Amino acid sequence: MIVPLLASVIVGGAIITPVVIVLLRSLTTGKLGASVGFTVANYLRVFGDRDILPMLNNSILYAAGSAALGTGLGALLAWIVARTNTPGKALVELMPLYPILMPPIMKNIAWILLLAPKSGILNNLLQEYFGVETLIFNAFSMAGMVWVFGLACVPLGYLFLLPVFLSFDPSLEESAYIAGSRPVHTTLRITFPLAVPAFLSALVLNFLRGLRSFETPVLQGTPGNINVFVSRVYDSMALEFNTGLATAYSVVLVVLSVITLIFYVRATRFSERYATITGKGYRVKVLDIGAWKYVTFLAVFLYFLAGIAIPFVVLIVVSMIPYFDYETFMKFPSNMVLSNYTKVMRHPSFVTGLYNSLILSIIIALTTVLAGIVMAFTIYRTKTYGTKIFEFIGTLPLAFPPLVLSVGLVIVFLGTPLYNSLWALGLGLFVAYFPYAFRNASGSIVNIHKELDEAAWVHGAKWRHVFFQITLPILKPSVGGALFYIFIEAIRNVDVAVLLTSPGHEYGPVTLFEYFRVGQWAEAAAGGVIYLIILIVAVSVAKFAFNLKFSL
């Protein structure tokens, strides 16, 4: 047992170091560059900030709304795909997968163009074809923000819940059927409650992502006069260049994260109650939902439309017209131009950046997922006292806005040979994405009944036998999903990578997504379309030519 514990301590140490460094910075007096001494002035400013409560209120509303919408929809899609006889199986399996490939910032831009009050495509369509003068849609509202970020939260919910619905002890549901329960009741009272740990895991992650997300609040919230808490963190960096103050503000997010995690740990404290994979074997029982199967197909198709098809079409058109306004948009394709594509293809870092990001993302996905499982195994399968602390350590990086976290990482690497190398970038991305791998593993491992391990222990197995021959093979579906998700997230990361890239070491997304950052939306759309096409082809080839499952 010492090996997984030691591995968890090392991984935990690697994760906690930049976090501790930024926390220490919050106790320093000066701004960057000035001489520093210890003080609590930053905290006094944070707690004396009279705007903090309305901002927190907005943040919680936005994060909770998005997390609930995204995780709920993701769970529903996972259930439809895994447990129902919805027609068009191959299509239904693929449709929830493609929206994962679309970066949230692309969705932001596309939905702003669709939902903007005066210039948005939807309001103008309603006005032109139905004579509706009232501005129905408003991208710059809380509802608009929740809709757009909620859509970005669906993939996590889907990938976390799918393995749970795919690996069920049939006796649990069969008992209900024998007792006379109908399929709908069995689903509501047996199936869904058993998925609670994975659901809460995804909900917690999505909630924390919402709390620290910046792009949607900046692009959609600020024009609607909706200010969220994290903008205070960014203002401290962008206006005052004061990482200490930014970290002190981030500590509020840490407190909220800890409260959320305590809620999660308490909700899942009797982990054996949620074990769906037991020694009695498991298989998937597909429910015949009758005519409802067409409704479920429609639900998946609607998500596919909202999650990728509609925004993707908008971006394709925007990338091929001289400029965006409703009139020019509607003239497409008579006004088609391809100059944005030639510009993007000539981007100085397009090829080298893409190569570096591809290699790094594969490595990051593999290492974070393996380390995440080891840590979850240490918490839930070794009976070592105090390992629950890893539950917090493993999730902590998620509580910090990326720019704050990356300052901690820069300080860690500064002065070492790792600084300004791809190694530093790789380790930084490891810290940033470990929480996703860990939460996924911890949610899944809870679903495996301890009796499987105990049977092995009784027969004298060592930890490595239990880990590699029992836990890891059973976790295979969720491992696939986590690998896929982290790879996709890492290959498009900008926030953490930006401070860790160095002259001469380009990282694809940082340069490619620069178009989004500087507001060149047409070029950004062209870059995004190229990027999405590459990923869609890769996923489709992997799915059909090599029969890769992506946890399906």
Next chain:
Amino acid sequence: MTKRIGTVIGIVILATLFLWRGGQGAEKSTKDAAPKAAATNATTNAAKAFDTVSKELYPKAKQEGNLIIYSVWDVEHLRGVSDAFMKRYPGIKVTYWQGRNPEIVTRVLTEFQGGQSSVDVILSDNAPPVIRAAGGIMPYETVQKSVLVLHDPTLPTVSLQIQALSYNTKKIKPAELPKSWEDVANPKFKGMVALDDPMRAGPLSSMLAGLKGQWKNDTRFNNFLKGLKALNVPVHKSTSAMFRLVIAGEYAICMPALLHDVFEEKGKGTPVDYVQTVPPIVFPRQAGIYAKAPNPNTAKLFAEWAISTEGQQVIDSLGRESARNDFKSKTSIESAFPKGTKPVPVTDKLFLEDPKKWLDTYVKPIWEG
């Protein structure tokens, strides 16, 4: 006789008039010639000074062999400038890292505190003065200062950020446009204007700092700010996103836009233009030399080359505004604005070095009060 006298008088009057006008013309041409000659002298002297300093720095720079730039400029622009510099000075390799201003400041100052010699030149607008205030800049005064629109004795200005009042030509008629920056605060523009967030270190706050410095009238400044506040219009933290929404037709007036963006979009046939009668706000884009630069001679050579006519041609070809007052291009103030337009420079030291403090002192009490 009378006729003759009349003819003589007429000739005398005409001759007098001719001589008077000729003299006046000569006086005028002498008056015009003086600044022209001075400008020509400044150009010649700057060229000579550049030639001398270039010959002096290049051998040392060649020995150093590298130049590392951190910049807020687009990667394509960085590549354009780097390639031209490497072609002009063989034996020097240029690498760069691109980030936003807060990222540049954070990275440079964290490296500075850590004693890291990681960068030579910080090529940006807002970042260099902030880094200088924290001690992270090696002071360097360009030898070509006489030709610069905005000169800073410790930070070479290589380009200008010019802000203009931009509008969507489909959404507002020229006759209805605001005639000045102050006119934007007129209640009739409510619902038409998009404002950059005045409480962040962005174009609108730079504009406010520039106008405050020029007006030197607190009441006028406060009334202007109160007027903007009373419009109760959306504010944006992303100037570029705001500009896109103006192009899309969400708003009619963009307060403010960057002139090079307006020109680029106009070139594509986008329905945007700018109000020429509203004086432009000019903000320096500088090539600050890092205090612990590993290649200081190359950094100085780069700054001088960027200010030289050669360097300015490269910068202008990328669509960025020239820093020189003797360089004519479509985005130079003389070409883009009516003759005699006086630009509003942003030179407030407090704003440049500690924008938060400046905003807290002059803007926050009115904007958030």
